[in-house]
Amino acid sequence: MNDFGDALAAAATLVVSGNPELIEIVSLSLKVSFSAVLIASVIGLPLGAALVLFRFPGRLSIVVMLNALMGLPPVVVGLIVYLLLSRAGPLGILGLLFTPYAMIIAQTILVTPIIAALTRQLVEDLWTEYEEQLRSLGAGPFRALPTLLWDGRFSLVTAVLAGFGRASAEVGAVMIVGGNIDHVTRVMTTAIALEVSKGDLALALGLGMILLALSASINAAAFLLRDITRYNKRSRTISPRVTKWKT
Amino acid sequence: MTSGFFRSCLIMTIIASTIPLSSFNSVTASDRFITVASTTSTRNSGLYNHILPIFTKKTGIKVRVVAVGTGQAIKLAQNGDADALFVHHKPSEESFVRAGFGLKRLDVMYNDFILVGPNLDPAKIEGSNRIWTALKNIADANQPFVSRGDDSGTHKKELSLWKISGNNPQKSSGDWYRETGSGMGATLNTASAMSAYALTDRSTWLKFANKGTLKVLVEGDIQLFNPYGIIVVNPALHPHVKWKDAEAFADWLISKSGQMAIAKYKIKGQQAFFPNAQGLKK
Amino acid sequence: MENMNTSILPLALNNVSFQIGEMRLIKDMTCEFNTGPCTTVIGPNGAGKSLLLRLCHGLILPSSGNITWQADEAAVTTAQAMVFQRPIMLRRTVAANVDYALKLRGVPRNKRQDRINSALSQVGLKRLLDTPAHVLSVGEQQKLALARAWALKPEVLFLDEPTASLDPAATHDVEEIIQAIHNEGTRIIMTTHDLGQARRMADEVMFLHRGRLLERAAAKEFFAGPKNDLAQAFLQGELLWWRLGKDNRRLENDD
Numbered sequence: 065m066n067d068f069g070d071a072l073a074a075a076a077t078l079v080v081s082g083n084p085e086l087i088e089i090v091s092l093s094l095k096v097s098f099s100a101v102l103i104a105s106v107i108g109l110p111l112g113a114a115l116v117l118f119r120f121p122g123r124l125s126i127v128v129m130l131n132a133l134m135g136l137p138p139v140v141v142g143l144i145v146y147l148l149l150s151r152a153g154p155l156g157i158l159g160l161l162f163t164p165y166a167m168i169i170a171q172t173i174l175v176t177p178i179i180a181a182l183t184r185q186l187v188e189d190l191w192t193e194y195e196e197q198l199r200s201l202g203a204g205p206f207r208a209l210p211t212l213l214w215d216g217r218f219s220l221v222t223a224v225l226a227g228f229g230r231a232s233a234e235v236g237a238v239m240i241v242g243g244n245i246d247h248v249t250r251v252m253t254t255a256i257a258l259e260v261s262k263g264d265l266a267l268a269l270g271l272g273m274i275l276l277a278l279s280a281s282i283n284a285a286a287f288l289l290r291d292i293t294r295y296n297k298r299s300r301t302i303s304p305r306v307t308k309w310k311t
Numbered sequence: 312m313t314s315g316f317f318r319s320c321l322i323m324t325i326i327a328s329t330i331p332l333s334s335f336n337s338v339t340a341s342d343r344f345i346t347v348a349s350t351t352s353t354r355n356s357g358l359y360n361h362i363l364p365i366f367t368k369k370t371g372i373k374v375r376v377v378a379v380g381t382g383q384a385i386k387l388a389q390n391g392d393a394d395a396l397f398v399h400h401k402p403s404e405e406s407f408v409r410a411g412f413g414l415k416r417l418d419v420m421y422n423d424f425i426l427v428g429p430n431l432d433p434a435k436i437e438g439s440n441r442i443w444t445a446l447k448n449i450a451d452a453n454q455p456f457v458s459r460g461d462d463s464g465t466h467k468k469e470l471s472l473w474k475i476s477g478n479n480p481q482k483s484s485g486d487w488y489r490e491t492g493s494g495m496g497a498t499l500n501t502a503s504a505m506s507a508y509a510l511t512d513r514s515t516w517l518k519f520a521n522k523g524t525l526k527v528l529v530e531g532d533i534q535l536f537n538p539y540g541i542i543v544v545n546p547a548l549h550p551h552v553k554w555k556d557a558e559a560f561a562d563w564l565i566s567k568s569g570q571m572a573i574a575k576y577k578i579k580g581q582q583a584f585f586p587n588a589q590g591l592k593k
Numbered sequence: 594m595e596n597m598n599t600s601i602l603p604l605a606l607n608n609v610s611f612q613i614g615e616m617r618l619i620k621d622m623t624c625e626f627n628t629g630p631c632t633t634v635i636g637p638n639g640a641g642k643s644l645l646l647r648l649c650h651g652l653i654l655p656s657s658g659n660i661t662w663q664a665d666e667a668a669v670t671t672a673q674a675m676v677f678q679r680p681i682m683l684r685r686t687v688a689a690n691v692d693y694a695l696k697l698r699g700v701p702r703n704k705r706q707d708r709i710n711s712a713l714s715q716v717g718l719k720r721l722l723d724t725p726a727h728v729l730s731v732g733e734q735q736k737l738a739l740a741r742a743w744a745l746k747p748e749v750l751f752l753d754e755p756t757a758s759l760d761p762a763a764t765h766d767v768e769e770i771i772q773a774i775h776n777e778g779t780r781i782i783m784t785t786h787d788l789g790q791a792r793r794m795a796d797e798v799m800f801l802h803r804g805r806l807l808e809r810a811a812a813k814e815f816f817a818g819p820k821n822d823l824a825q826a827f828l829q830g831e832l833l834w835w836r837l838g839k840d841n842r843r844l845e846n847d848d
Contacts, residue, residue: 151391151549159551161392162346162377197681199652201697202670211693215684243346243377246360261496262355263503263521 067265074270086271090278093251096164096238097231100171101179104231105224108176112183112223113212116191117205127184133177138170142240145170149241162243167251170237175227182223183213190216221286232279252278344373345556348385348393350464351494353539354378356514356583362572366563372556380494382462388412388542391549394557396542399512400464404540413542414554419564420573420584421538424468425516426529427499428508436508442532443476450478453487455507459498460490469510472534499525512537517578538587541565564588601664601672601748602780603627604649609658611644611804619644620804621658626749630796631771631781633812635788637827640801642784643678646751649782650675671698674742675751679758680734682726687718687737690726694741712744713737716770732763739770750774752783756790768794788828792816800824 078086115127147153149161149169160166190212198208213220235253242249244258252275259268353359354376363374377387381398388396389412396413398404404416426445428436434452436445449456458480459466473480480488489507491498495515502509503523511519516527529535541561546554563569565588573586604626611619619641626632626649634642647653648660650673662669683690691709700708713719716736721729726737735755742750752771756764768790775781785791791798795812800821808821819825 151551153390156391162375194681194683196647196652196675196677200650200675200677201694203697207697211683218684243375243379245346245375245377248375258355260500261351261494263496263500263519265500265521 067269070266071269071273074267075273076270078270079274086274088247089250089252089255090274092164092249093232093253093275094278096167096251097171097228099168100175100231101224101228103168103172104175104179104227107172108179108227109183109213109220109223110209111176112180112185113187113209114205115180115184116188116212117208127181130177130181130184134181136174136177138174138234138236138238139240141170141174142237145173145237145241161241162245162249164242164249166241167238167249170241171231171234174234174237175231178230179223179227182226183216183220186216186219186223187212218290221290225283225286228282229279232275342373343371343556344375345394345553345560346375346377346392347395347397347557347560348387349376349378349397350381350384350399351378351496352399352465352512352515353397355494355496356512356518356578358514358573358576358584361576362569365572366560366569369563369568370556370559372559374560380459380461380463381465381467388544391544391552394544394553395560396544397539398464399537399539400467401538401540403464403467404542408542411545412548413545414558416540416542417561417565418587418589419539419541420570420586420588421536422513422584423530424465424510424535424537425513425527426508426510427502427516427525428528429506430524430526431506432528434508437528439529440532442472442529442534445529446473446476447478449508450476450480450483450487453483455487455489455505456480457498457502457505457507457509458488458490459495460492461494463495465495465510465512468537472510475534514578514583517581517583539584599664599668600628601662601669603663604749605661606649607659607661609648609655609660611641611648611653612656618804619648619655622804622806623658624799624806624809626780626782628780631775631794632783632797632799633791633795634782634784634799634801635786635791635827636801639803641804642801643753644804645801646675646753646782646784650751671745672748673751674745674747674749675753676735676738676742676755678754680731680738682729682734682737684727685725686723687713687726687729688722690737691741691744694745698745708744712740715743715773716740717766730763732759732766735759735763735767736770739767739774743770743774747779749780749782752781754784754786757786764790800827802827 115123115130145166146161148155149158149166150156151159151161160169191208194208194212194215198211203211233253235257238244238249238251239254239257242251242254244250244254250258252271256268256271256275259265259271349359355378359374359376363376367373377384377393379387381400381403384393384396384398385403385407387393388407396404396407397419401416404413407413408416426436426442428434434445434449434454436448439445439448458469481490484490489501489505491501495511496519498509499511499515499519500521501507503521503525506524508528509525513530541564543554543557543561544552546552564573570586570588573584574582576583606622606624609619609622610617622645634645636642644653648655651660651670652675664672683693685693688709691712692705695705695708710719713722716739718733718736718740721733726734729737735758739755755771756767759767764787771781771783771794781794783794785794792812798808798810798812798815799806800808800815800819800823802823808815808819808824810819815824816828819828
């Protein structure tokens with residue numbers, strides 16, 4: 065098997081030549097996944113924190129459900145969104161099927177539980193630490209929620225990145241609701257699936273390598289950003305200090 | 312603090328919703344397009360990349376192809392999620408029209424199915440004139456055979472051929488008969504990895520890059536004829552269907568220019584599809 | 594002080610009990626806190642010292658009995674503050690920690706900066722204004738916690754073993770800060786394990802044991818000779834044995 069060599073060569077050729085189709089596919093992938101993760105974060109971060117801060121009947125069932133939904137198969141999400149957006153379905157009138165919007169909707173559904181569940185876990189740990197102090201200062205749940213999200217921002221980056229990983233890696237949902245239409249809804253993962261079905265394994269693997277590289281650089285960028293913001297603040301301290309409490 | 316937070320949430324939401332609005336250039340309102348539900352085999356053959364630009368240049372109508380198995384393609388068209396259906400299983404297509412989902416079925420082109428298998432050919436079927444004897448030999452020898460198993464046109468064809476051969480391979484499913492439940496390419500990948508026999512359409516085979524030890528063993532039987540037809544989805548059932556543009560596409564496919572375009576498409580020097588529209592339109 | 598003309602004191606506890614499940618941790622406590630002295634609550638582990646502070650501060654609610662202030666709830670919340678044994682720092686800069694507390698109290702933006710600066714200089718942390726709070730040493734963190742409370746200009750300040758995690762030098766600094774806050778007229782109610790600290794700081798001592806208030810006296814009288822025999826044993830460092838001998842029930846919840 066020299067498929068790995070061929071794949072590397074294919075990936076390199078695609079990248080070096082600046083293949084316009086590759087650029088189109090990559091940029092659509094990023095747009096769709098970024099949009100989905102952004103919407104999922106706007107929903108999932110406050111939702112996860114609210115599950116910690118507000119006590120109401122059924123709270124535990126929602127927590128259990130969110131954790132279960134983290135493992136939702138993309139194909140199932142795709143199917144549900146298809147049935148909703150299909151012309152024969154309840155939202156068919158919107159005509160969103162086989163558009164990037166449908167893909168964003170599917171990925172948002174896929175990613176929101178992940179971000180919400182991880183946020184709940186991270187915020188719960190922080191709340192255990194903060195609760196007495198914040199209540200002592202007179203912060204009710206509505207005040208505590210943004211505080212916890214802001215103070216947990218560095219760990220919450222991980223939750224958002226986990227969501228992004230899920231969104232950019234899944235193929236089952238976008239394949240069904242996007243239809244893998246050339247120049248319209250073809251993204252990295254569906255393009256890979258297509259090349260596999262054509263038997264062009266080297267090109268498929270090459271595309272996979274590009275996807276991996278993209279995903280790695282986005283993660284690296286996020287962590288770099290995090291470290292830069294932390295480092296800048298620390299560099300202003302006058303004397304170096306040892307952190308005694310967990311950060 | 313709180314108001315600031317919610318303000319930033321709001322801003323993020325607005326940004327989130329404008330990114331796609333501003334940048335999915337292909338979804339703008341001025342775009343005139345139709346959606347065609349078709350099969351993976353035609354898409355994988357590369358035919359569309361060859362003929363669709365010609366049609367678009369002539370009419371200004373873009374064609375979006377959603378390539379799935381024939382079964383799923385028919386389902387899409389039934390739900391009104393496509394404007395036209397372009398598949399290759401005549402009995403299903405005819406019942407689709409009879410049930411009122413489509414306007415009428417037009418012959419467009421054909422190619423043929425072929426039986427591929429490993430070089431060593433343990434079932435000794437190479438050169439058989441009759442597909443049913445070849446299949447019978449494979450069954451009798453219990454040699455591995457990989458099936459689509461996905462209710463696609465090719466799968467339906469394969470099952471009908473087994474029936475003619477007097478075998479019911481699904482009884483041996485999981486034994487020598489393997490149903491992949493996936494597309495033609497994935498099935499050929501499996502056959503290649505297992506050194507198994509498989510039924511495929513010729514165009515996918517010509518384009519397929521991962522042949523391994525597989526080669527064509529049986530071809531040319533009249534039973535292996537593989538006709539493609541186009542059906543415009545019935546606008547009476549789905550008023551939003553762009554039936555005029557879809558009809559323009561169907562008309563072009565069976566026109567002289569469309570038929571020429573199909574005939575001219577070659578994979579590795581071989582003609583992939585043979586136009587057979589009746590009553591050529593000018 | 595924010596509410597100069599309307600004092601929230603006296604604070605009255607009337608027959609207050611607090612229990613978790615079957616365990617009664619505060620038993621029928623009745624007492625009153627008026628303006629003025631620095632009160633130190635002492636007693637062995639499990640006496641209910643921290644619970645008493647949390648009940649007064651409103652972090653937990655009594656199982657029975659009632660706690661009353663002389664003002665409405667909003668005024669009561671804004672006129673008191675609490676500092677905990679382990680300083681709880683927001684993951685922000687030193688200044689932002691104080692700013693956050695002021696913001697919650699609705700102090701307008703243009704007034705906050707002055708109050709942050711003065712509170713931080715009073716505890717000697719002005720030079721660390723822009724340092725992330727969680728990289729400070731524990732002693733500095735506790736000073737910051739005091740500054741954060743001080744900036745609020747509370748009428749009543751609860752301190753739950755404020756020096757228990759600190760070394761002697763930091764303990765000294767913190768005691769001085771508490772004294773300074775007290776001198777500005779803030780009512781101090783604090784718990785401590787450190788009898789020396791109680792002697793140094795207290796005007797008044799409350800001795801708790803097993804959830805009951807056994808003795809309350811002026812500091813001088815108490816340390817000269819407590820009336821209660823358990824308090825005597827405690828001062829002599831013998832209460833632990835005494836208690837263990839009686840039965841083995843432990844009430845650990847107040848740490």
